[in-house]
Amino acid sequence: MAGISRLIQAPEYEIKILIISDIFQSAESCRGRISREYQDLSAVVYLDKEDMKAWSIKDGMNVTLFNENGKIVVTGRSSKEEHRGIGLMPPSIYSMRLASFDETSGAIPLMVDARIRRGDGEVTGIRELCKKI
Amino acid sequence: MSTQVTATCPGCSCLCDDIEVVIEESEIREVGNACRKGASLFLNPDHPAYDLDAAIDEAIEILKNAKSPAIFGLDNTTIEAQRIAIKISEKLGCMIEDYSSIRYGDLLNFVVSSRIKTCTLDDVRDRADISIFWGSDAMSSQPRHLSRFSYFPRGEHKQKGWEFDRYAISIDIYRSPTAKVCREFLKVSPGQDPALMDEILGILSGKPPGSKELLKFSNEIKKADFGVIFAGSGLIHGLNRDMDKLIWFMEGLNEYGEFYLIPMVKGYNMRGFVEMMKRAQRQIEGSFLRALLDGGIDAALIVGADPMSDLPYSLSKKLLDIQTIVIDPRDTPTTEIADLVIHTGIAGVDNGGSAMRMDGVEFELVPCIKRDTPSDEAVLTRILEGL
Amino acid sequence: MPTPMEVYQLLPMTNCKKCGESTCMAFAVKLIRGEVGLEACTPLFEEDRYKDKLSKLQELFETVEGATETGLVIDTDKCTGCGNCVVACPVNVANDPHGTAVGRGPTNDRVILRVKDGVVVASNVHECRRFGKNRILCDLCIVTCPSGAIEFV
Numbered sequence: 001m002a003g004i005s006r007l008i009q010a011p012e013y014e015i016k017i018l019i020i021s022d023i024f025q026s027a028e029s030c031r032g033r034i035s036r037e038y039q040d041l042s043a044v045v046y047l048d049k050e051d052m053k054a055w056s057i058k059d060g061m062n063v064t065l066f067n068e069n070g071k072i073v074v075t076g077r078s079s080k081e082e083h084r085g086i087g088l089m090p091p092s093i094y095s096m097r098l099a100s101f102d103e104t105s106g107a108i109p110l111m112v113d114a115r116i117r118r119g120d121g122e123v124t125g126i127r128e129l130c131k132k133i
Numbered sequence: 134m135s136t137q138v139t140a141t142c143p144g145c146s147c148l149c150d151d152i153e154v155v156i157e158e159s160e161i162r163e164v165g166n167a168c169r170k171g172a173s174l175f176l177n178p179d180h181p182a183y184d185l186d187a188a189i190d191e192a193i194e195i196l197k198n199a200k201s202p203a204i205f206g207l208d209n210t211t212i213e214a215q216r217i218a219i220k221i222s223e224k225l226g227c228m229i230e231d232y233s234s235i236r237y238g239d240l241l242n243f244v245v246s247s248r249i250k251t252c253t254l255d256d257v258r259d260r261a262d263i264s265i266f267w268g269s270d271a272m273s274s275q276p277r278h279l280s281r282f283s284y285f286p287r288g289e290h291k292q293k294g295w296e297f298d299r300y301a302i303s304i305d306i307y308r309s310p311t312a313k314v315c316r317e318f319l320k321v322s323p324g325q326d327p328a329l330m331d332e333i334l335g336i337l338s339g340k341p342p343g344s345k346e347l348l349k350f351s352n353e354i355k356k357a358d359f360g361v362i363f364a365g366s367g368l369i370h371g372l373n374r375d376m377d378k379l380i381w382f383m384e385g386l387n388e389y390g391e392f393y394l395i396p397m398v399k400g401y402n403m404r405g406f407v408e409m410m411k412r413a414q415r416q417i418e419g420s421f422l423r424a425l426l427d428g429g430i431d432a433a434l435i436v437g438a439d440p441m442s443d444l445p446y447s448l449s450k451k452l453l454d455i456q457t458i459v460i461d462p463r464d465t466p467t468t469e470i471a472d473l474v475i476h477t478g479i480a481g482v483d484n485g486g487s488a489m490r491m492d493g494v495e496f497e498l499v500p501c502i503k504r505d506t507p508s509d510e511a512v513l514t515r516i517l518e519g520l
Numbered sequence: 521m522p523t524p525m526e527v528y529q530l531l532p533m534t535n536c537k538k539c540g541e542s543t544c545m546a547f548a549v550k551l552i553r554g555e556v557g558l559e560a561c562t563p564l565f566e567e568d569r570y571k572d573k574l575s576k577l578q579e580l581f582e583t584v585e586g587a588t589e590t591g592l593v594i595d596t597d598k599c600t601g602c603g604n605c606v607v608a609c610p611v612n613v614a615n616d617p618h619g620t621a622v623g624r625g626p627t628n629d630r631v632i633l634r635v636k637d638g639v640v641v642a643s644n645v646h647e648c649r650r651f652g653k654n655r656i657l658c659d660l661c662i663v664t665c666p667s668g669a670i671e672f673v
C-alpha cells in the first residue's frame with residue numbers, strides 16, 4: 001500500500017527553509033494572528049524560480065512541506081531573489097511546525113531542513129495547527 | 134471636529150516619536166509618518182468589552198493553585214508592566230523570562246553591562262560614517278531605522294547627505310531588503326561569521342584580501358571615525374552564540390576608529406526588560422523553554438507574546454498541557470489555546486507607559502485615544518494585589 | 521512600463537512632424553516621459569487606419585493612470601512606509617531641513633514625498649528634480665526604496 005501511495009504522490013525534493021521577517025506579514029500580525037489575511041501572508045514559502053521550474057511548481061500552487069517535526073500545506077510563491085535549494089518563510093506557527101529546538105544552545109533555528117512536494121490539498125488552517133496532534 | 138496629536142509608536146524597537154495621529158469622534162482616522170507596521174497598530178480597532186473582574190479573579194486562582202508557575206514574554210509591554218511582572222515573580226518565587234537570551238544569547242547582558250561598547254541612535258544619526266547590518270534586516274523588522282538614524286538622514290556632523298557622508302553594508306546569509314538598499318552586500322555562508330571576522334581583521338592588519346568587496350569594506354572601516362554594528366539574531370546564530378568572538382572583533386575594530394554595537398532587538402521594549410531585571414538585581418534563572426520541555430512548569434502567565442507562533446512545535450505543544458493565562462492586545466494562536474485571555478490595550482495608542490528603544494533611550498508612550506481597554510500594567514497590578 | 525520602441529510601433533511611423541517632433545521615435549520618448557500628450561499626434565485621431573493603434577496606445581497609457589504630471593507612480597501595495605525615499609529626496613531635504621532632512625516626519629507642506637497611513641503619498645510634484653526646465657535625472661527615491669514601489673513612467 002505504502003508503495004502505491006508513493007507512486008501517486010508528486011515527487012519530493014530536499015529544501016532548506018530560511019525563516020526571515022516579512023514586513024507585510026508582520027504589519028498584518030499587529031492586527032492579530034488568526035485572521036485570513038494573516039494566514040495568507042504566513043502560510044507561504046517563497047521559492048527560487050529555477051527550483052520551481054525543476055520541481056514543476058507554479059506560482060500560487062499549494063505545496064506540502066514536511067520533516068520529522070511535522071507537515072504543513074502552504075502556498076508556493078516565486079521569489080524575486082535567487083536562492084537555489086532554499087525557501088523563504090516568515091516566522092509564524094507554520095514555519096515553527098517544521099523547526100526543531102536546539103537543546104544544547106537553547107536557540108530557535110533560522111534554517112530548517114525539510115522536504116517539499118507539489119499539491120496535497122488545502123492550505124493548513126491556523127486553528128488546525130493550534131490543536132494537539 | 135478633528136484633532137491632531139503627536140504619538141510614539143510601539144511597533145518596533147525604533148519607538149518613532151513623530152507619529153501624527155488625526156482623531157475624529159474618538160476614533161483614529163489618519164496616521165502620518167508611521168511605517169506600514171506602525172500604521173497598522175494605530176489603525177487597529179478596539180476589542181469588544183468583557184468581564185475584567187472575573188478574568189482577573191480567574192488569573193489569580195490559576196496562579197495561586199499552580200505548583201510551579203512561570204512568567205514569559207514581556208518584550209512587547211511597558212517598563213511599568215515589566216516591573217510589576219518582576220514583582221509577581223518575586224511574590225510567587227517563580228521563573229520569569231523574555232526572549233532576549235532565546236534570540237540573542239548573552240548579547241543584551243553584555244551591552245547593558247557595557248562589556249560591549251554601545252551608543253545611541255542619535256549618535257548614529259549625528260556621527261556614524263559606517264553602518265554595518267550584521268545578521269539583521271532593518272527594512273523588514275525596524276522599517277524606519279535607516280531613514281531615521283542609520284543611513285539616510287543628515288545629522289549634526291553629517292551634512293552632505295548619505296551618498297557622500299555614509300557607508301552602509303549588509304552582512305547576511307541572503308540578500309535581504311536591507312541588503313538591497315545598502316551600498317554593499319556581503320554574503321556569508323551559515324556559520325561562517327567567525328571566519329569572516331578573522332578575515333576582516335586580517336585584511337585590516339595587512340593581509341591580502343580574499344575579494345574586492347572585502348577590500349572595499351576594509352578600506353571603509355579604515356576611513357571611518359565612527360562605526361556601528363547593528364547586530365541581529367542572524368549574527369548570534371552565525372557565531373553559534375560565541376560572545377567572546379564578538380568582543381574580540383569589536384576590540385579589533387576599535388583599533389581603527391570608534392566602533393559600537395547596537396542590538397537590533399525584536400519586541401519594542403526588550404531592552405527595557407533587560408534593564409529592569411538588572412535594576413531589580415535579578416537574573417534569568419533557568420530557562421523557560423527547557424522547563425517547558427521537561428514538564429517543569431504547570432502554569433504560565435504570558436504577557437504580550439505569542440509563543441505558539443514563536444517556538445518550535447516540540448515546545449509550543451507543551452503549552453497545551455499546562456494552564457495558560459495570556460495578556461495581549463491581539464488574537465493569536467496562543468490566545469486561541471489559552472485557558473484565560475485578558476485583552477489589553479496597546480501602549481501609546483490606548484494606554485500609557487514608557488519603553489526603551491533598542492539603544493536604551495527611554496520614551497514615554499502617551500495614549501492618543503480614550504478607550505476602556507485596560508493596560509497590561511493595570512491588569513498585572515491587580516493580579517499582584519490579589520496574590 | 522512601455523519602451524520607446526513599443527510605443528513607436530504603435531504610432532503612424534511616418535515622421536510627418538505634425539506633433540512638433542522631428543520623428544515619431546522622438547515623440548514616443550517624450551510620450552513615455554509624460555512631456556507630451558497623445559493628442560499632439562493628430563494623424564492618429566484623424567485617420568481611420570490608425571484606429572487600432574490608437575486604442576492600444578490609449579490602453580497603454582491608461583495603465584499608468586494615477587501617475588502624476590512628472591510620471592511619478594507609487595505602487596502602494598509594495599510600499600512599506602519606511603520613509604527612505606522621503607528622507608533621501610533632495611527637494612524634501614531642501615524644503616524641510618528640520619524635518620525630513622534629519623529623518624523625521626515633515627514639518628511643512630512643501631515636501632514632495634511623505635508617509636500617510638503606512639504608505640508614501642506625493643504632493644508638490646512640480647518641484648521634483650525630474651521636472652521643469654532644469655530637470656536632471658534624479659533617481660534618489662528609486663534607489664533608496666527596498667521594494668521597488670516608486671517608478672517614473
Ligand code: SF4
Nearest residue numbers: 142144145149171277
Ligand atoms: S519603524 Fe517601528 S516604531 Fe517606527 S513607525 Fe515603524 S513600527 Fe513604528
Ligand code: SF4
Nearest residue numbers: 535536537539544561
Ligand atoms: S505627428 Fe504622429 S505621425 Fe507625425 S511625427 Fe509626430 S508622432 Fe509621428
Ligand code: SF4
Nearest residue numbers: 609648649658660661
Ligand atoms: S526624483 Fe528626486 S526630486 Fe523627484 S521625487 Fe524622487 S528623489 Fe525627489
Ligand code: SF4
Nearest residue numbers: 599600602603605665
Ligand atoms: S522608499 Fe519605497 S517602500 Fe519606502 S516609503 Fe518610499 S516608496 Fe515606500
